Amino acid sequence: MELADLGFNSWFQKKREESQKLDFSIARITRVDRNRYLVRNEENEIQAEPTGKLLFFTDSSQDLPCVGDWVFVQYYNDGTLAIIHELLPRKTFLRRKSAGNTVDYQMIASNIDIAFIIQSCDFNFNLRRLERYLVMAKEGHVEPIILLSKSDLVSSEELEKRISEIRQAQINARVITFSNKTDIGLDTVQQVLEKGKTYCLLGSSGVGKTTLLNHLLGDEVFETNPVREKDSRGRHTTSRRQLVVLDNGAFLIDTPGMRELGMIAAGTSIDDSFSDIQELSQNCRFNDCAHTVEVGCAILTAVQTGNLDEERYQSYMKLIKESKFHQMSYVERRKKDKQFGKMIKIVKKQIKKK
Ligand SMILES: Nc1nc2c(ncn2[C@@H]2O[C@H](COP(=O)(O)OP(=O)(O)OP(=O)(O)O)[C@@H](O)[C@H]2O)c(=O)[nH]1
Ligand SMILES: [Mg+2]
Ligand SMILES: [Zn+2]
Numbered sequence: 001m002e003l004a005d006l007g008f009n010s011w012f013q014k015k016r017e018e019s020q021k022l023d024f025s026i027a028r029i030t031r032v033d034r035n036r037y038l039v040r041n042e043e044n045e046i047q048a049e050p051t052g053k054l055l056f057f058t059d060s061s062q063d064l065p066c067v068g069d070w071v072f073v074q075y076y077n078d079g080t081l082a083i084i085h086e087l088l089p090r091k092t093f094l095r096r097k098s099a100g101n102t103v104d105y106q107m108i109a110s111n112i113d114i115a116f117i118i119q120s121c122d123f124n125f126n127l128r129r130l131e132r133y134l135v136m137a138k139e140g141h142v143e144p145i146i147l148l149s150k151s152d153l154v155s156s157e158e159l160e161k162r163i164s165e166i167r168q169a170q171i172n173a174r175v176i177t178f179s180n181k182t183d184i185g186l187d188t189v190q191q192v193l194e195k196g197k198t199y200c201l202l203g204s205s206g207v208g209k210t211t212l213l214n215h216l217l218g219d220e221v222f223e224t225n226p227v228r229e230k231d232s233r234g235r236h237t238t239s240r241r242q243l244v245v246l247d248n249g250a251f252l253i254d255t256p257g258m259r260e261l262g263m264i265a266a267g268t269s270i271d272d273s274f275s276d277i278q279e280l281s282q283n284c285r286f287n288d289c290a291h292t293v294e295v296g297c298a299i300l301t302a303v304q305t306g307n308l309d310e311e312r313y314q315s316y317m318k319l320i321k322e323s324k325f326h327q328m329s330y331v332e333r334r335k336k337d338k339q340f341g342k343m344i345k346i347v348k349k350q351i352k353k354k
Contacts, residue, residue: 001042005249007111007196012070015089024072027082029065030243037065039073039082040243048073048082062095063087066107067241067253068198093140094200109200109241109253114192115142118203118212120150121177123232125162127169133202134173142200144173145192149208152179180211190216195249205257206234213254216246222254236319274316277308291317 006028016026027039027048035055037048050065058064065071065084073082094108094115117133119125130146137144146166151159163175176192178185189212193199201209206227214220221244225237238256245251277299281289285296294300302308 003042005196006040006042007198007251008070009196011091012088019072019086019088021072021086024074024085025082026088027071027073028243029067029069029071031240032065032067033240037084039071039084041073041082043079046080046082048084050084054084054086060104062105062107064107066093066110067243068110068112068200070111092142094136094142094202095140096136108202108255109243111198112140112142112200112253113197115144115200115202116147116189117144117173118147118149118201118207118209120207120232121148121154121159121162122150124204124207127165127171129204130166130171131169134171136202146171146173146175147189147203147212148175148177149212150179150181151177151184152181178212180208180215186215193246193248193250193252196251198243198251198253200253201255203257204234205236206232207257209257210238210254213244213252216252217244218247235315274312274319277313277316280308 003026008026008028012026025041027041029037029048030040030045031038035050037050038045039048048071055064065087069090070088071084072086072088073084075082090110092112093110094112095105096108097105115133115137117130117137119130125148134144148159148162154162159177163177166175176185176188178189180186193216201213203209206225208224210222210224214222214224223237225235227234234257236256238254241253241255243251243253280298280302281291283298284291284294286294289297289299291297291299299308299313303310303313
């Protein structure tokens, strides 16, 4: 595979020449998992690590590598490890504001040609949310296409109504309706996908992003999960962003749903889907109860007495933790890391003394 097949066009070539970093190789980030990365080059996909300099002297988290980025690398261990030295400029991007006092952004993906904004035709359909995703795409210079999934769940009249609501809201983006169940509309989605171009799937948890990806791959490669029956909410199955190559040479990035939504409607999504647990917490003895070990914790009591499903408790805690982490600004997170480092030093000293 040539770099051009990976999407490296003349725009990036020009940036590369301007940078004068000609002794570095070029690769593309295909997966981010905290500080661990995968990159793809002409030959294969390999592990990658940023230099300490890149990691610690970056002021904003948005300047760290994200899925879709082109990066300057050097190879080690017979080409099985790439060290990431610097990012090439981004042509387009999808990013979200981090909640909190400081204005900081987190990158979702970069160098995207088209963003597929997916809403399912059932309860997930929401014009205001749609508008927020469209703003996100516009800010990052990404062309949006709206995909209405699960068309099999509504009548054709209802489907028409959804589309006319979109048009009445002065949204002019292309709309494609489709179903992973009946395959209707899938060929239209397929026709959009072009070799060497990069597409990103955006939308709430459970709308069928990963199912669509599997469908396009013709195989159940990635995990999917049924939505909850009660309110058709997803179970945030996909946990990281990943760039996948399709048979026809197009690139598709799947993203986790729920958290993406959390960022847009800051905080509210958690309250909505776990309102019963939220309510329980009103009865905890301490206002700042973390619901982990505290005496008089109403949530723990409910788990113990069987009034609250243990699994639901766990997923609630997971979500809280994630959203807290995401809501921390980059600086706060760095501080936390540093405090953790200090703590380890102190503990080590104490061990030595013994
Ligand atoms: N009826 C119907 N169900 C669908 C369709 N597409 C997906 N589903 C179902 O919806 C559920 C959720 O699908 P996923 O692909 O896991 O959703 P997702 O958007 O990837 O969700 P997250 O990974 O949590 O963000 C699965 O049970 C799918 O089988 C569709 O077109 N029609
Ligand atoms: Mg998924
Ligand atoms: Zn509690």
